[in-house]
Amino acid sequence: MKALETKILNEGVILPGNILKVGSFLNQQIDVDFLMEMGREICRLFSDEKINKVFTIETSGIPVAVACASAMHVPVVFAKKSKTGNMSGGVYSAEIHSYTHGNDYTACVSKDYLSKGDKVLIVDDFLANGAAVKGLIEILDQAGAETVGISCAIEKGFQGGGDALRAKGYNVKSLAVIENMDDDSITFRK
Amino acid sequence: MKALETKILNEGVILPGNILKVGSFLNQQIDVDFLMEMGREICRLFSDEKINKVFTIETSGIPVAVACASAMHVPVVFAKKSKTGNMSGGVYSAEIHSYTHGNDYTACVSKDYLSKGDKVLIVDDFLANGAAVKGLIEILDQAGAETVGISCAIEKGFQGGGDALRAKGYNVKSLAVIENMDDDSITFRK
Numbered sequence: 194m195k196a197l198e199t200k201i202l203n204e205g206v207i208l209p210g211n212i213l214k215v216g217s218f219l220n221q222q223i224d225v226d227f228l229m230e231m232g233r234e235i236c237r238l239f240s241d242e243k244i245n246k247v248f249t250i251e252t253s254g255i256p257v258a259v260a261c262a263s264a265m266h267v268p269v270v271f272a273k274k275s276k277t278g279n280m281s282g283g284v285y286s287a288e289i290h291s292y293t294h295g296n297d298y299t300a301c302v303s304k305d306y307l308s309k310g311d312k313v314l315i316v317d318d319f320l321a322n323g324a325a326v327k328g329l330i331e332i333l334d335q336a337g338a339e340t341v342g343i344s345c346a347i348e349k350g351f352q353g354g355g356d357a358l359r360a361k362g363y364n365v366k367s368l369a370v371i372e373n374m375d376d377d378s379i380t381f382r383k
Numbered sequence: 384m385k386a387l388e389t390k391i392l393n394e395g396v397i398l399p400g401n402i403l404k405v406g407s408f409l410n411q412q413i414d415v416d417f418l419m420e421m422g423r424e425i426c427r428l429f430s431d432e433k434i435n436k437v438f439t440i441e442t443s444g445i446p447v448a449v450a451c452a453s454a455m456h457v458p459v460v461f462a463k464k465s466k467t468g469n470m471s472g473g474v475y476s477a478e479i480h481s482y483t484h485g486n487d488y489t490a491c492v493s494k495d496y497l498s499k500g501d502k503v504l505i506v507d508d509f510l511a512n513g514a515a516v517k518g519l520i521e522i523l524d525q526a527g528a529e530t531v532g533i534s535c536a537i538e539k540g541f542q543g544g545g546d547a548l549r550a551k552g553y554n555v556k557s558l559a560v561i562e563n564m565d566d567d568s569i570t571f572r573k
Contacts (some may be wrong), residue, residue, distance in 0.1 A: 222496040223459040225452040251442045256459070259449050269413040269446070306412040335513040 232260025309337030325353025422450025499527030520546025
């Protein structure tokens with residue numbers, strides 16, 4: 194998605210540790226008109242698939258998931274990063290290591306919201322080493338739901354998570370794939 | 384908003400401690416078509432105001448804020464519940480007590496995303512004792528931004544937070560106000 198690449202080049206800030214900060218339009222502050230455009234693009238990329246749910250993980254995956262689900266007219270389900278008092282009954286869960294924050298956490302979803310037969314698109318803001326997506330796939334497997342595809346706004350191609358998932362046969366379509374990122378320079382995959 | 388009252392009556396579950404669980408359509412699982420309808424209704428309620436930003440706090444305020452901002456065509460800014468490695472530079476912050484989780488946390492926003500002159504609508508999923516909204520107002524005050532109004536999807540009127548804010552002169556318009564909630568019965572404010 195050319196408009197996203199342009200936005201990353203214009204507004205993205207590279208921080209130490211291969212972190213790309215896009216707080217001005219995708220996290221912290223959200224350019225909602227642009228967000229909805231990204232959602233429509235994800236919908237278009239997966240228009241050949243029958244999808245009945247969009248699945249993501251809190252926090253920053255939620256806006257992208259809402260935009261995509263709004264274009265697809267299906268519900269969003271999001272995994273929480275810890276079991277809260279509000280989540281009664283059984284849960285599906287997976288352990289995930291956070292690259293950004295350098296810690297481990299448990300992603301969990303109430304069993305009420307994912308079922309056998311669900312055809313699910315996993316959506317997130319970033320795809321780097323793929324740890325979060327792998328955790329979400331694990332949860333969908335527990336529920337007997339089908340992972341129809343994976344779409345992230347920004348894939349850090351050089352961290353390999355997206356290609357590893359493709360090699361396993363998953364249908365991964367990111368809106369922008371960064372091939373290289375060092376100091377002040379960003380190169381996108383053709 | 385009559386459709387929201389109906390949805391609360393049909394799908395809401397009352398848990399001990401005055402907790403209303405609406406995980407089937409507003410948290411955890413989000414009925415996105417209905418969410419966008421709520422966003423359009425908030426936009427309509429504040430159509431006389433000049434608003435250039437929607438402000439909320441992670442996590443469950445984000446979908447409502449995105450829906451509302453999408454109808455208004457303005458950006459969303461959301462406060463985070465702790466300072467993360469991704470949030471470089473100065474921040475505005477406020478201490479907030481969580482009624483649901485029984486703990487205190489710091490809400491913070493990068494100074495890059497709120498400015499003097501901003502005319503801001505605060506949006507959240509729930510308004511109970513008003514602790515979160517008061518924290519968000521404190522952050523807007525720090526930034527010199529104007530709190531033009533406050534809109535929450537579900538206000539627990541019997542907990543008094545919304546009325547206390549109205550008594551202070553804030554323009555609070557919730558989509559559904561619960562006057563009473565005990566065991567299996569929910570009464571809405573006329």
